Amino acid sequence: MNVAVVGAGLTGCLLACYLARRGLDVTVYERRSDPRAGTPERGRSINLAISERGLDALRRIGLEGQVMADALPMRGRMIHPVDGPLDFQPYSHDGEMAINSISRGALNNTLLDAAEAAPGVKVRFGHRLTGLDPATGAMTFATADGETHATADVVLGADGAGSAVRGELLAHRGIEESADFLDYGYKELTIPAVDGEFALDPGALHIWPRGTSMMIALPNPDRSFTCTMFWPTGGTASFASLSSPAAVERHFRTHYPDVVALAPTLVEDYRHNPVGLLGTVRCAPWQTDGRVGLIGDAAHAIVPFYGQGANCGFEDVVVLDRCLDETGGSWARALPLFERRRKENTDAIAEMALANFIEMRDKVASPVYRLAKGIEHRLERAFPGRYVSRYELVSFSTVPYSQVKRRVRRQQQLLAGAGAALLAGVIVAAVAGIRRTS
Ligand code: FAD
Structure with missing residues (x-):
């Protein structure tokens, strides 16, 4: 039995580790080059919050300790009003429970190392899936040396929100898909360390709630913070509306006054960093004939306001593994069972994540x-x-x-x-x- 996992992101790498434990032959195909070999491609957020669902999945394969070694626990939200004192709001009633700020790149690299070290797993970088026949498992990839082909008994699409595997299922099998984009985007900014120390309390997730916009900041192991500003993508009050360095500075002085002094590269960051899109992807079914399946963001991308997308993808892996256990390793039964168990849950977190945006940008203050x-x-x-x-x-x-x-x-x-x-x-x-x- 050979299994192809398309996408060596967070979900794909963890999935490969779990499948290797079942004694399967796993090949992971990734369109990027090896992120451990050079500067990793800038894509999504620099850091992310990993909480119990993600940790549970890592714990089961002995990776929790390694991942948590560099994690920064955040025990609550620190609210930054336009003026007035900061307000710390603990996440749990005892003030003890924390979500963990973790570097996306470091987490991906740890999972890649673990996948490559697992018996039976091969990772092929620089392989972008461009074609798939869901009936036979025949795949086509674009590589630096031209087109190449491979076939697998089972193909699992862990290739993210814009999944090419999902695209092929759409083309060949008429699955249903909806992608609802928010009219908000996000931009990352940096608050560097000051004299080697954190400029803000590293034990909190910082929020600047501003009604129709907001900014959050998570700490990094190098004592900097990565801020993510959420704002409409078009209109008079939007990313598009600040066209000059002076306008950017004025906007921050008015709405985020305490950030201006802490972020010396604010204007350059603002002008050079891209605006990312945010949306919810839903599709059904997630699999065809027990041969091709979707997992992680490829099946159910959500907006990031509950900090659950990666956690949810990791939980998918645990649930799929359990389905394989319960069906004696039969993919024909495990993939439909996985979808039945998981779909209502991923729909639920998609809805809660959207609702949390309003809570964070508006209500918390x-x-x-x-x-x-x-x-x-x-x-x-x-x-x-x-x-x-x-x-x-x-x-x-x-x-x-x-x-x-x-x-x-x-x-x-x-x-x-x-x-x-x-x-x-x-x-x-x-x-x-x-x-x-x-
Ligand atoms: P991806 O991370 O998208 O990985 C897909 C992989 O597939 C990539 O490596 C890609 O290069 C590869 N690929 C794509 N197409 C092809 C192809 N055709 N052929 C081969 N390979 C391909 N989640 C949290 O849990 N906590 C957070 O705090 C959090 N914060 C976030 C903040 C922001 C701003 C955003 C946008 C998201 C955040 N998320 C968070 C969500 C999280 O990033 C995603 O849910 C997670 O990355 C999904 O992992 P994945 O492996 O399923 O997909």
């Missing part, structure tokens, strides 16, 4: 939100394990995403009921008091 969070943390302390916030269930547990949605809805109904009962009690007592005094 409001006193009502802070009050609600305070009450939520108190409830979590009063009913440990019985009342758990959405954030904790998503980031610090492996409870399936769809169950998280259902459970949070039940909790909110109970809370609304309790609130209504409390209010009714207060009204009855007040009416009784009025009657007594009149």
Whole structure:
């Protein structure tokens, strides 16, 4: 049995490690050159937040310790208002639980090393999939030396949001696909270390919520921060609207005043760094005939506002592995089972990720939100394990995403009921008091 994994990104490399443990012959095809050999291609975010779902997947193959060695735990959000003091909001009721800022490049390299070291795994860099016959597993690749061909018993597309494998399934098998792009994009900026030290608290994910725009910053092991600014891609208040260095500086002085002093290359970063697109990709089915399947962003790319895309891709790998266990290694049964188990969960996190954008850019700064969070943390302390916030269930547990949605809805109904009962009690007592005094 030989398996082709298309894409040596985060999901593809981890998948290769898991498949190797099953004694399969795995070839990973990657369009880029080896990122360990030179300057890695700049694509997505420089760093990302890895939380329990991702760590669980790494732990199962003994990689958690190595990945976590350079991780920077972030125990809450640090809110930066336009003026006034910073506001730290812990992620968990005990203030102890953390998501981890990890270098994307380092994580990918660790996974590549692990995949290449696994018996039966070969990685072919500089191989861009350009054609696939889903019926036979025959693949065509563009390489520096021209076109080359290969065939596999099973082909797994781990080639990201713009998946070529998904494109081939679309062309040959008429699968359904939707790609909903936000009218927001993102741009990365840098806050360097100051005298070898972090310029901001490295124990928090920093947020500058500004209503229709926002910026976040995550710490890096070299003591710098990578800021990601989210803003509309078009219109009068958008990335396109700042056309001169003076306009960029003015905008930051008005909306992100504390960043100006900390980011000496702000204007150059702004002018030279590209605007990335953000969107949600949904498709179905994820597989055909148990021979070709999709996984990770290739099956379900989501917006990054819950910090779950890679975590979710890693969790996919664990679930697929479990499906192979349960079907005695039959791909014909495991791939449909994987899709049945996973689709409602990836749909659920796609929805929660979109909702979290509004929470981060808008709500976190409001006193009502802070009050609600305070009450939520108190409830979590009063009913440990019985009342758990959405954030904790998503980031610090492996409870399936769809169950998280259902459970949070039940909790909110109970809370609304309790609130209504409390209010009714207060009204009855007040009416009784009025009657007594009149
Ligand atoms: P990718 O990372 O896209 O990897 C796909 C691989 O396939 C690449 O190596 C690519 O070169 C290769 N490839 C593509 N086409 C071909 C082809 N035709 N032939 C061969 N190879 C091909 N997730 C989190 O969990 N936490 C975060 O904090 C977080 N922050 C994010 C911030 C931003 C700004 C963005 C945009 C995303 C963020 N994500 C985060 C999401 C995360 O980056 C993705 O979910 C994750 O990278 C998906 O991994 P993947 O391996 O499925 O796809």
